Amino acid sequence: MEAIEILNYHKLKRTSCREGILEVMMGSKQALSESEIRENFSGSYDRTTFYRSFKTLEANRIIHKIVIDNLFVKYALGNALNPKKMHAHFYCNDCNAVECLNNTPINTHPLPKGYTCSDTELIIKGLCAKCNQ
């Protein structure tokens, strides 16, 4: 799926900022921060515009946000076919990379009486293959 198709599908206006963000993200295996996306960007946009674009894309479940402690905020593409499917995220303590672990299932967890769960966030921290050498 191309960036433009995604925008059309969600009935979002095709602007070069949104299109560029999606292209950068589709070209990366890792989650990217606002500044990382801006660095890989051909055009030049105001940060405000980036933040607003992220918000729109997130509201449409095209991308999702991952917050590592308070250190990093990164964004990753959602699974367009199954946007609600939960998945775990991996954070490398060494190179700070963040990636989605689509094959790591999240088990259901027992909760105290009367509690209900709507969502689960699992962040696994450690060292990625490169940093482990």
Next chain:
Amino acid sequence: MEAIEILNYHKLKRTSCREGILEVMMGSKQALSESEIRENFSGSYDRTTFYRSFKTLEANRIIHKIVIDNLFVKYALGNALNPKKMHAHFYCNDCNAVECLNNTPINTHPLPKGYTCSDTELIIKGLCAKCNQ
């Protein structure tokens, strides 16, 4: 264990700010934010001092930090006997309360080849018993 004992045990100077923070936290079943702790505080301290105190207490594993997306940063007492033991956190979407789920085990999760895990963070979001009524 009293606040002063905890400080002594970790060879930290007994200052009224640290002592007060620990007392407020020991009196709460929930994780508290910097501002919530400051509100429940008898004395009056600079925010800088609070942040530095949190940092010291966290470095000594007396408390730990829980970050909910980018919305809330809260602190909770660690388990003094077993500070490294991981546990899950519950976040209530309605009342924004955060609490430690000490009885919820965190399973080990399969990782890609070459990856190693040093820590796991699990945040379960939903509604707490009160907000579920």
Next chain:
DNA sequence: GTTCTTGCAAAATATTTGCAAGACG
């Protein structure tokens, strides 16, 4: 042409740092 998006400037917020004064042990 109407509605949504952008850029700019400015505000809000959380957190950190340097430095001198003060408290702890």
Next chain:
DNA sequence: CGTCTTGCAAATATTTTGCAAGAAC
């Protein structure tokens, strides 16, 4: 008394908001 802690002021960083101009459809 030496070291660690505090308060103040200021810096940093991130994100949000209002408003007018501009682009999309």
